[in-house]
Each structure stands twice: as C-alpha cells, then as structure tokens.
Amino acid sequence: MTWDGLAQARLDISGLITTWGVGSRITRMSGSLNATGRLSGTFVSKTSGAFWIQPDTGNYRRDLPGKLEETTHVAFARKTLDVRSGDRILPSGDTYEYDVLDLQENPTHNVVMLRRVKR
Numbered sequence: 001m002t003w004d005g006l007a008q009a010r011l012d013i014s015g016l017i018t019t020w021g022v023g024s025r026i027t028r029m030s031g032s033l034n035a036t037g038r039l040s041g042t043f044v045s046k047t048s049g050a051f052w053i054q055p056d057t058g059n060y061r062r063d064l065p066g067k068l069e070e071t072t073h074v075a076f077a078r079k080t081l082d083v084r085s086g087d088r089i090l091p092s093g094d095t096y097e098y099d100v101l102d103l104q105e106n107p108t109h110n111v112v113m114l115r116r117v118k119r
Contacts, residue, residue, distance in 0.1 A: 010107075017077065023091070024048060024091045025092075029042075030043070030044045041055070087100040101114065
C-alpha cells in the first residue's frame with residue numbers, strides 16, 4: 001500500500017522551509033592532501049539556499065570564554081540543495097558558522113546535523 005500524502009508532505013515541509021528558513025551560504029574545502037597526509041586548501045563558496053535551523057535538545061558546551069562556543073543543531077533543507085558532510089554553512093546576517101557533520105536523506109527533505117562554531 002502506498003501513502004498518498006507524500007506530495008502533501010513535500011508541500012508542507014517546503015512551506016516550513018520557505019517560512020522559517022534563512023538564506024545561507026555553503027562553502028566547501030577546495031584542496032588536496034599535502035606531503036604529511038593532511039588536507040590542505042581553503043573553503044570556497046559552493047552554493048546558497050534556505051535552511052530551517054533548530055537547536056538539537058539544547059546540548060551546550062563552553063570552553064574558554066570568548067574562544068569557542070559549541071552547540072549541536074539540526075537544519076531542514078530541500079532535497080535539491082547540494083550540501084555534504086564537511087561543508088560549512090553561514091546563515092545570512094549571522095556571526096556563527098555551522099560545520100556540517102552528517103546528512104540524513106528523507107523522501108520529502110534532508111536533515112543536516114550541524115555544529116555551531118564562532119570563527
């Protein structure tokens with residue numbers, strides 16, 4: 001038996017991303033391995049799109065004050081948005097950047113696991 005509500009669910013999540021999403025720039029590492037086997041290069045702008053970013057269960061840790069603030073977030077994005085593990089996301093007007101940790105693909109949308117970092 002198929003679920004006839006899939007098209008409606010796609011419209012619903014798309015509407016939520018349109019309403020609550022923030023335009024964001026996605027950057028990706030452009031580089032190669034150096035002689036020591038470490039990745040060397042810079043992050044360059046790859047694409048942009050809307051993300052609906054939410055805190056994930058309030059996980060919070062602060063190391064040295066003002067040095068690093070780290071919070072786990074999840075973001076909801078459209079299926080068509082090209083985002084990969086290892087990318088960085090910078091929401092428009094935000095001072096914090098998010099490291100993409102993982103991506104979960106669903107039939108109606110993608111869920112992106114993020115770590116908030118102030119660089």
